[in-house]
Amino acid sequence: MLSRVVSTPFRRMTRPAGILQSYSKTQFRFFAGTSKLRAIKPYLLADIGEGITECQIVSWAVKKGDLVQQFDPICEVQSDKASVEITSRFDGEIKSLHYREGEMAKVGSPLLDIDVAGDGELDNTPPVPTPSNQNHDNDIDCTRPDPQREGQGLADKNSAQQTDSISTGSRQNRPRANYASVLTTPAVRRLLREYGLSISDVQGSGKDGRVLKHDITRHVVELQTGRPQRNKEISTTSRSAPEADRRLKLSPIPSHMFKSMTASLSVPHFLYSHTVDMTALADVIKRYKEDKTLASRLTDETGTAVKLTFLPIILKALSQALNKYPVVNSLLDVSESSDGLPALLIKKSHNFGLAVDTPNGLLVPVLHGIQNHSVLTIASEASRLAYLARAGKLSPGEMKGASFTVSNIGSIGGNVVAPVILSPMTAIVGIGKVEDVPAFEVDENGIEQVVKKKKALLSWSADHRVLDGATIARCAQEVAMWLEKPELLGLALK
Known part of the structure; x- marks a missing residue:
């Protein structure tokens, strides 16, 4: 009589052939053994x-x-x-x-x-199950593509008929595509494998040339008939139907901005704007660019000639003003204290957060210790941090410790802005575009005349719970004084 030996941890036993089927789906245990030392x-x-x-x-x-x-x-x-x-x-x-x-x-x-x-x-992990039972x-x-997410429709219906129509030789000799390096969906990759096609041979109709499922179907029909097929789905959709709405989940950077801006709703913003004459400062920058000898001598720590713009000089002028009004360079500590009132932490170091527009969203790298830097080292560091921010390579340490924020909206072309305070900081300033404007000026003979001036609008926001309008206005005028008389700013540098 036909029999089958079934292994158990302790004995051997035989089963009649008539009951083999009932055991065919049973998960048997094997001989026990000592756990393997793995790492x-x-x-x-x-x-x-x-x-x-x-x-x-x-x-x-x-x-x-x-x-x-x-x-x-x-x-x-x-x-x-x-x-x-x-x-x-x-x-x-x-x-x-x-x-x-x-x-x-x-x-x-x-x-x-x-x-x-x-x-x-x-x-002590248990034995690995067979692939057929693995989950x-x-x-x-x-x-590799996720088989649970792959579309089944077109491949399951037509794979048998259309696969026979494609020559066996072309399937065997055609190079296999590097699916991991090409941006496609799992369903598209499955169809490519079904038909033995290379993705480089298929002309995509999706965004940025991405290959879609109907592109593969069209390509297969062209191979069978030898005639190019018009993409009816694309032409009909573009002619009659609007594009579908997209639901976009926020990535980490916009999510962080959502949380920060939501927290800022509890801050009562005090707004203040003033115009600064940048004519003298523009002349300094122009002479720096025209003097090749001077530009070659003024280098950063790596020996690279520094590109001078308005921003690093404005940052240095802000630092000089904060020496006189240190309360603006502060953080609000709302943690519970013995008397139940918040505290204002006035920061000794001028650590300016510089808002940078990047492909992934707004980032705010921090320039530490502005009061100890020259204009040239500020320019070099600001350029380095902006480059890292746009490349997505900022380290966590380069994003922490800001005590004051600067938003250079003028680099995009704006003038007036109402900047939003990033808690726990108490103030922020937005720098508008430096542009030519007409202005009245009295010459040495006392005759009034119209002249061309370069001016920029600075927009301030302050936490009105701890900073009053008079303090912000005086600090702003101090900044304007340093910018309108850049020769004095040079005398004040340490």
């Missing part, structure tokens, strides 16, 4: 900055099965303040990735699992 460690997302609780996975530098060494890059994450590259602390093999690109990772949660060779830690949500291969 699979969860690699945790460390705290990358003050107040940061989660980050978005921008890109992975590794995939499952890769061997990494200490300090090799693992991934790049984007917080609400900066972009940070995460590197490996171990030598070993990547066993699994816990997040896909674009997903949010909590600080302190595992980013991936890494098999650290020779560590000798005890791993491991955290084990993600980020270089």
